[in-house]
Amino acid sequence: MLDIKFIRENKELIKAGAKKxxxxxxxxxxxxxxxxxxxxxxxxxxxxxxxxxxxxxIGNSNNESDKARLIEEMQTLKVKLKEExxxxxxxxxxxxxxxxxxxNIPDMSVPDGESDEDNKEIKxxxxxxxxxFDPKDHVEIMNNLEMxxxxxxxxxxxxxxxxLIGDGARLSWxxxxxxxxxxxxxxxxPMIPPAIVRKENLYGTGHLPNEADDVYNTQDExxxxxxxxxxxxxxxxxxVLKKEELPKKYLGFSPCFRREAGSHGRDTRGLIRxxxxxxxxxxxxxxxxxxxxVKWHEEINRNTEEFIESLGIPYHTVINCGGxxxxxxxxxxxxxxxxxxxxxxxxxxxxxxxxxxxxRRFNIKYKEGDPNPEDGQREKPxxxxxxNSTAIPTPRIxxxxxxxxxxxxxxxxxxxxxxxxxxxxxxSKN
RNA sequence: GGAGGGGUGGCAGAGAGGUCGAAUGCACUGGUCUUGAAAACCAGAGUGCGGGAAACUGUACCGUGGGUUCGAAUCCCACCCCCUCCGCCA
Numbered sequence: 001m002l003d004i005k006f007i008r009e010n011k012e013l014i015k016a017g018a019k020k021x022x023x024x025x026x027x028x029x030x031x032x033x034x035x036x037x038x039x040x041x042x043x044x045x046x047x048x049x050x051x052x053x054x055x056x057x058i059g060n061s062n063n064e065s066d067k068a069r070l071i072e073e074m075q076t077l078k079v080k081l082k083e084e085x086x087x088x089x090x091x092x093x094x095x096x097x098x099x100x101x102x103x104n105i106p107d108m109s110v111p112d113g114e115s116d117e118d119n120k121e122i123k124x125x126x127x128x129x130x131x132x133f134d135p136k137d138h139v140e141i142m143n144n145l146e147m148x149x150x151x152x153x154x155x156x157x158x159x160x161x162x163x164l165i166g167d168g169a170r171l172s173w174x175x176x177x178x179x180x181x182x183x184x185x186x187x188x189x190p191m192i193p194p195a196i197v198r199k200e201n202l203y204g205t206g207h208l209p210n211e212a213d214d215v216y217n218t219q220d221e222x223x224x225x226x227x228x229x230x231x232x233x234x235x236x237x238x239x240v241l242k243k244e245e246l247p248k249k250y251l252g253f254s255p256c257f258r259r260e261a262g263s264h265g266r267d268t269r270g271l272i273r274x275x276x277x278x279x280x281x282x283x284x285x286x287x288x289x290x291x292x293x294v295k296w297h298e299e300i301n302r303n304t305e306e307f308i309e310s311l312g313i314p315y316h317t318v319i320n321c322g323g324x325x326x327x328x329x330x331x332x333x334x335x336x337x338x339x340x341x342x343x344x345x346x347x348x349x350x351x352x353x354x355x356x357x358x359x360r361r362f363n364i365k366y367k368e369g370d371p372n373p374e375d376g377q378r379e380k381p382x383x384x385x386x387x388n389s390t391a392i393p394t395p396r397i398x399x400x401x402x403x404x405x406x407x408x409x410x411x412x413x414x415x416x417x418x419x420x421x422x423x424x425x426x427x428s429k430n
Numbered sequence: 431g432g433a434g435g436g437g438u439g440g441c442a443g444a445g446a447g448g449u450c451g452a453a454u455g456c457a458c459u460g461g462u463c464u465u466g467a468a469a470a471c472c473a474g475a476g477u478g479c480g481g482g483a484a485a486c487u488g489u490a491c492c493g494u495g496g497g498u499u500c501g502a503a504u505c506c507c508a509c510c511c512c513c514u515c516c517g518c519c520a
Contacts, residue, residue, distance in 0.1 A: 004479095041480060045489045052489090055501045059448035067500090074500035240440095240477095381477080 001360040002102050004034060017105035020322035022114055030098040037095050040088040047081045100209060104357040106322050107331040113321025116347075119334065120321070125305070126314030128338050133408040137341030138399040139270045141406050142168060145427055147398075148271070160260065160268075160275045164395060167427045171401075171414075172278070172394045174421035176253065179280050179392045182307055188251035188282060193231035195255050196222050201234040204362040206328035206354075213261040228252030228281040229388045236285065237362040240381050246366060247286040247296060251391060254279065271395045272346060280391035282351075285364065285384045293330070293353045293385045300389035301333045301351035307392060308348070311415045313400050314338040316345055328357040335390075337400035348397060351389030359383040402427075 007014055011027045018025040054070050054077075061067050111120050129135075142148040147168030153161035164172055184190060202208040202223055207215065207230065216224040225231060232252045241248070256279050267273035282300045286292045301317070308315050320332040332352035336345035359365070365381040405413040411428035419425055 038480065041489085045480065048489060051500080055448070058500060071500040078500070 001099060001357060002104065004099070007102060008034065013105055014102065018103050020106050020110065020112060021103050021325050022323040023103045023327065025101055025103055030102065033091060033095045033098060036091045040084060040091050044081065044084050044088050047077060047084065051077060051081065100203070103327045104330055104354065106325055109319070110325065110331055111319060111321045114323040116324045118321040119318040119324055121316050122319050124316040125309060126312070128314050129340050129404045131340070135340050135403065135406060137270070138402050141402045141410070141412060142398070144410050145412065145429060147171070147427070157275070160273065162271060162274060168398065171398060171422060171427070174418050175392060175394055175397060176280065177421045178418055179307065182310070183251050183280065183282065183303060183391050186303055188249045191232060191250050191252045193228050193252050193254055195225050197225055197231050197234070199223055201230050204234050204237060205230050205358055206326060210327055214259050216257050216259060224257040225254060226256050226258045227279060228254040229283055232281065232283040233358055233386055233388065234362055236364045239364060241364070241366040241384065243287065243366050246384065247284050250283045252281045252283060271399050277393055277395060279393040282389045282391050284387045286387070287366070288356055288382045288385050293355060293387060296387050297331065297351060297353045300387060301335070304335055304349045304351065304389060304391060308335065308337065310417050311401065313404050326352070328354045330355055338404060339400050340403045346400065348393065349390035353385065353387040355385055356383035358386045
């Protein structure tokens with residue numbers, strides 16, 4: 001959600017932004033409805049003023065005939081007022097629907113492009129792993145080491161089902177525990193949020209209305225989260241925070257559910273694309289200025305890079321092009337890990353900032369706890385800025401981990417930093 | 431799931447159809463007094479939307495959405511949330 005006043009004054013910016021994001025959105029139509037909204041609102045308010053004045057007279061008057069006359073006048077006015085209120089209500093509905101579709105404006109530094117294929121590499125770290133033997137892909141490696149069971153996974157869950165078993169499960173625990181220590185040391189407050197949430201929260205983050213096909217919902221019309229970003233960003237909804245308590249830095253751990261509707265043919269094998277997984281997520285609420293957003297965006301992305309570097313997995317970072325940005329995102333970086341079996345990088349992390357797009361929908365504000373009285377003006381509450389980034393997802397991380405650290409005998413070396421969490425140096429058959 | 435009680439400003443808590451954006455207390459801000467502070471006293475202070483360059487002004491907001499009425503915090507209906515008790519349960 002953007003500020004309607006801003007939209008009114010900057011419609012060319014909105015148009016250019018939508019074009020860059022390859023999103024179809026008609027600003028002129030919104031502004032037409034905004035004109036209608038304001039006209040109708042003015043009419044309604046004029047009638048209410050009249051009504052309020054008459055009401056006061058009726059209450060104060062002792063003259064019965066005056067009263068009777070006024071009441072009769074107001075009965076007539078009331079009919080007209082109701083009609084106009086109906087009009088206003090309809091206009092507001094249309095207006096709100098359109099407001100929810102306004103895309104946020106991408107940053108200048110976002111490259112043009114249509115899809116993830118047009119994202120630009122801005123950094124590459126580590127040597128792409130080379131092998132002196134025929135490397136296997138993660139499905140084969142993990143099957144051989146009895147870390148995963150896809151057959152029974154699909155028997156129980158269906159398409160895209162899996163069980164992590166034995167060292168597959170243990171390795172997941174090791175990663176979670178390591179990540180919890182690693183990111184916890186960077187000043188984040190750990191959080192285990194609800195994974196079933198009211199739909200307002202998906203509107204808040206911007207996952208609704210546009211991504212309705214990709215989310216699961218319940219018979220109570222609640223939704224299963226696809227990311228902890230949803231309940232954590234919504235954590236402070238409707239609140240006015242103190243400026244001094246910003247930034248809020250949260251590290252959420254949650255299951256994530258994605259229907260993957262529309263990607264039935266893609267990544268049908270293995271652990272890359274599954275319907276349920278776990279993810280540790282960084283979420284930040286900060287003061288409302290662009291430099292703050294940029295600073296924290298760089299930082300949370302760098303946090304994940306550092307984490308991957310500590311594991312020793314080759315990766316590159318891309319800046320996402322306009323067409324690969326979500327409706328609310330201003331700018332996004334993806335970190336992609338090298339997957340030898342596919343001979344390409346695969347996304348593991350996504351860091352983006354939204355300015356006040358989400359906080360307007362969630363109504364999260366802040367103000368100075370200690371106002372400066374010199375000019376007599378208390379600082380107005382402002383909407384916070386929000387950002388989020390993956391810390392680490394499992395089991396997707398296992399794909400590149402086992403493929404890059406596989407050895408000739410079929411075993412997998414455990415990255416040094418994980419060894420104390422995992423308890424062994426090597427994953428092997430026995 | 432069943433029975434009962436309740437949601438009012440930052441907090442506590444009145445109000446039970448018109449004089450209510452809402453008493454009172456606490457907290458907060460400014461001032462008077464004071465060497466300084468406390469106390470006391472005086473004054474001020476919410477948010478959204480519309481109009482206005484601004485001062486300011488109109489309107490809405492007493493959990494949410496409807497309804498009754500000339501007029502609703504107050505009456506009616508539905509929903510949400512919280513509390514107590516019973517049942518079920520990791």
